[in-house]
Amino acid sequence: MKNLIFLIIPILFIGCIKDDILSDTVDPVLRLTQKAEAIAIDESFQFEFIYLNNVGREESVAVTWSSSAPDVISISQEGLATALSTGNSTISIEYQDENGLLTDAFEVVVGDETVEVEETQEKSGQINTTSTYALSGDFTLTAEENNLVLVFDENYNASTALPGLYVYLTNNPSTISGALEIGKVETFSGAHSYSIADVDINEYSHILYFCKPFNVKVGDGEIQDN
Amino acid sequence: MKRYIIFFAVSFFFSISANAGGPWPQQKGIGYYKLSQWWLNFDQHYTDSGLIDPNVTTGIYNTFFYGEYGITDRLTGVINAPIFSRNFTNNLISGTTGETIVKGDALNSIGDIDLGIKYGLTKPGSAFPIAASIVFGLPTGKSVGGEQGNLQTGDGEFNQIFQIDAGKGFKIGKNINSYVSAYVGINNRTNGFSEEFRYGIEYGAGLFNQKLWLIGRLNGVESFKNGETAETINSTSIFANNTEFSSYGVEAAFYVTKQVGVSASFASAFRGEIIAAAPSYSVGVFYDLGK
Numbered sequence: 367m368k369n370l371i372f373l374i375i376p377i378l379f380i381g382c383i384k385d386d387i388l389s390d391t392v393d394p395v396l397r398l399t400q401k402a403e404a405i406a407i408d409e410s411f412q413f414e415f416i417y418l419n420n421v422g423r424e425e426s427v428a429v430t431w432s433s434s435a436p437d438v439i440s441i442s443q444e445g446l447a448t449a450l451s452t453g454n455s456t457i458s459i460e461y462q463d464e465n466g467l468l469t470d471a472f473e474v475v476v477g478d479e480t481v482e483v484e485e486t487q488e489k490s491g492q493i494n495t496t497s498t499y500a501l502s503g504d505f506t507l508t509a510e511e512n513n514l515v516l517v518f519d520e521n522y523n524a525s526t527a528l529p530g531l532y533v534y535l536t537n538n539p540s541t542i543s544g545a546l547e548i549g550k551v552e553t554f555s556g557a558h559s560y561s562i563a564d565v566d567i568n569e570y571s572h573i574l575y576f577c578k579p580f581n582v583k584v585g586d587g588e589i590q591d592n
Numbered sequence: 593m594k595r596y597i598i599f600f601a602v603s604f605f606f607s608i609s610a611n612a613g614g615p616w617p618q619q620k621g622i623g624y625y626k627l628s629q630w631w632l633n634f635d636q637h638y639t640d641s642g643l644i645d646p647n648v649t650t651g652i653y654n655t656f657f658y659g660e661y662g663i664t665d666r667l668t669g670v671i672n673a674p675i676f677s678r679n680f681t682n683n684l685i686s687g688t689t690g691e692t693i694v695k696g697d698a699l700n701s702i703g704d705i706d707l708g709i710k711y712g713l714t715k716p717g718s719a720f721p722i723a724a725s726i727v728f729g730l731p732t733g734k735s736v737g738g739e740q741g742n743l744q745t746g747d748g749e750f751n752q753i754f755q756i757d758a759g760k761g762f763k764i765g766k767n768i769n770s771y772v773s774a775y776v777g778i779n780n781r782t783n784g785f786s787e788e789f790r791y792g793i794e795y796g797a798g799l800f801n802q803k804l805w806l807i808g809r810l811n812g813v814e815s816f817k818n819g820e821t822a823e824t825i826n827s828t829s830i831f832a833n834n835t836e837f838s839s840y841g842v843e844a845a846f847y848v849t850k851q852v853g854v855s856a857s858f859a860s861a862f863r864g865e866i867i868a869a870a871p872s873y874s875v876g877v878f879y880d881l882g883k
Contacts, residue, residue: 381631381651383696384682391688421688498643526821527640527834527866530742543686543693554823579742580637581648581684581694 390540392422396429396461396468399568403474404481405439405449411480413445415459415470422538422571429459438476449476485509486567486591493573493587499525501575501585509567516548516573517559524554530578535562535570539586542576551575614773614794615723615757617712618662618882626658628855628876638837638864648694649682650868654703656876666712670727674703677733677745699737704746705730708753720760725777727753749783755790770797779813786819786834802847809841809859837864843874851883 400414419425433441435455441447447457458471472483487509495501503522508515524531536545548560575584618624635649655676661669680698685691708727714720733746759773772795779788792811799806815834841859848854855878860871 381633381653381678381680383680383698384649385685385696386635386649386682387685387687388693389687390693421686497645498639498641499645500641525640526823529822531822541686541693543691551822578740581681582646 388541390538390543391420392418392538392540394418394420394463394465394468395422395537395571396459396470398457398459398470398472401457401472401474401483402447402480403472403483404477404479405447405474406478406480407449407452407476409480410446410448411482413441413447413457413459413472415445417461417468418537419463420465421541421543422536423544424537427461427463429461432458432460434458439474447474452476488592489567489589490592491573491587491590493522493575493585495585497582497584499528499584501525505573505587507567507589512564514562514565514567515559516562518553518557520557522553522556522558524551524575526554528577528580528584530580531584532576532578533560534574534576535565535572536574537571539572539574539588540583542574545574545576546570613660613757614771614775615712615714615721615759617666617668617710617716617723618660619716620662620665623659623661623881624878625660625881626656626855626876626878628656628658628874630654630656630872630874632868632870632872634868634870636869638861638867638869640834640865642863642865644869648684651678651680653678660710663709665716668710670706670708670710670725672706674705674733674745677701677703679737679743679745681738681743695739697738697740697743699734699743699745701734701737701745703733704751705732706751706753710757720758722756722758725753725755725757727751727755729753729779747785749781749785751782752780753790754778754780764797767801768797768799769802770795772796781819784820784825784833787816789814789816804847805843805845807843807845807857809843810838811841811859812836812838815865833866835864835866837861837867839864845878847880847883851880853878853880 395418397416399416402411405411417425417427431441431443431445433439433455438451438453439447439449439455454475456471456473461468489507492504501524504519506517531551533548534545573587577584631653633651636644636646639645654674657673657675659671663669678700681696683692683696684694686693706727706729708725710723710725713722729751731746731748735744735746735748737743755775755777757775761771764770774793777790790813794809796805796807815836817834819833839859839861843857845855846853855876857874
């Protein structure tokens with residue numbers, strides 16, 4: 367009997383892996399990504415958009431395209447706009463998902479030449495802790511050819527107590543799911559930078575700091591237009 | 593490449609039972625043995641600022657064999673061996689999509705074994721016994737495990753703990769034997785871990801003709817913070833250091849027969865840095881040849 371007790375005790379208390387539920391819902395985003403501020407008469411321009419769902423992941427959806435002045439600019443349901451006569455028109459997209467109606471719009475002039483809206487070359491922001499570990503600092507995100515350069519200012523500061531602190535680009539600051547891992551944090555104070563290959567400057571909305579061993583978010587910062 | 597991760601399961605949460613430990617060495621040829629199960633589940637921890645943050649639920653389950661044996665009347669050999677140690681983390685699931693964001697993981701192995709000797713600085717039967725101990729914490733567990741390398745059943749370093757215990761037994765009324773003991777110690781650590789100052793005080797009372805012992809404890813660890821941090825360690829490693837805590841605990845030990853008994857204990861940190869913010873529990877069976 368005594369031996370049986372000795373054997374049973376360990377077996378009774380073996381822990382099992384269960385589930386932790388993370389609240390990771392974000393507002394969906396519908397955004398025109400390729401657009402023209404002017405289209406030359408009788409020319410066409412292909413508009414493009416991106417849809418990020420309620421966890422910040424890009425998803426292919428069918429949107430409704432419209433022109434506020436179809437006699438000035440016509441637009442197909444594939445986003446191909448054609449300038450028909452002089453004037454202005456607002457090109458709009460709409461998508462109804464389970465959370466509501468999403469829209470984006472851009473005003474276009476019919477002119478002498480087609481002028482595509484140039485992509486922002488520099489954005490910036492500020493990271494802040496969302497935990498009780500120290501994390502703060504200003505950053506600048508710059509597009510250089512096909513790469514991004516993420517530069518942190520002198521005022522950057524991060525706790526050295528955390529094991530396995532990583533930095534990400536993400537469209538959902540609650541999770542690393544769908545995020546791009548930039549790398550392990552090796553600098554904990556002062557100016558430093560990361561080079562990120564093959565990423566568009568408009569592709570992600572946030573910088574995320576995440577502790578891998580704890581599987582927990584440490585802080586974030588929204589990437590904002592300058 | 594050195595790789596270390598945080599080790600929340602501080603062995604001082606583990607507590608031995610009523611009639612072992614303290615400044616009282618075993619008599620020559622007499623032993624005390626205990627098999628116990630210790631466990632800790634936590635979904636939050638004390639951060640380096642002493643505040644509490646959430647973390648993915650992590651569990652640590654250790655099956656300990658603890659033994660003391662009197663080599664002489666003043667010299668006692670001590671072993672505290674986690675003969676089976678399990679460290680796991682839960683799955684992290686998206687509350688929006690139900691998808692698994694980070695898959696749970698588990699590591700099972702033997703843990704870090706403590707081997708030591710205790711020497712009675714005072715004569716056996718002294719009214720105010722004092723004992724000195726040296727304990728070697730052997731890195732027999734796994735310091736890196738699981739798919740992400742973030743699980744461990746040991747800290748991967750060689751501890752050398754030097755400790756002084758003092759105590760006094762006395763009666764409360766006519767029938768209740770009781771004792772109070774305290775210790776201070778230094779843990780000299782290797783591989784870049786900070787040294788530690790350890791301390792504790794314990795009070796126990798034997799009820800019902802010493803069949804039932806009720807014990808209360810306060811324990812603490814203060815880091816010297818003289819080791820490495822994530823900033824100074826090898827850049828490819830995962831490293832956490834400078835764990836501190838103050839904890840309280842209670843234990844009940846009941847002698848089922850003259851020499852065999854069962855025990856149950858509870859301990860929890862009420863202050864800490866880089867340590868679990870959750871209670872630990874232990875149940876065990878002991879065999880006390882000193883009775």
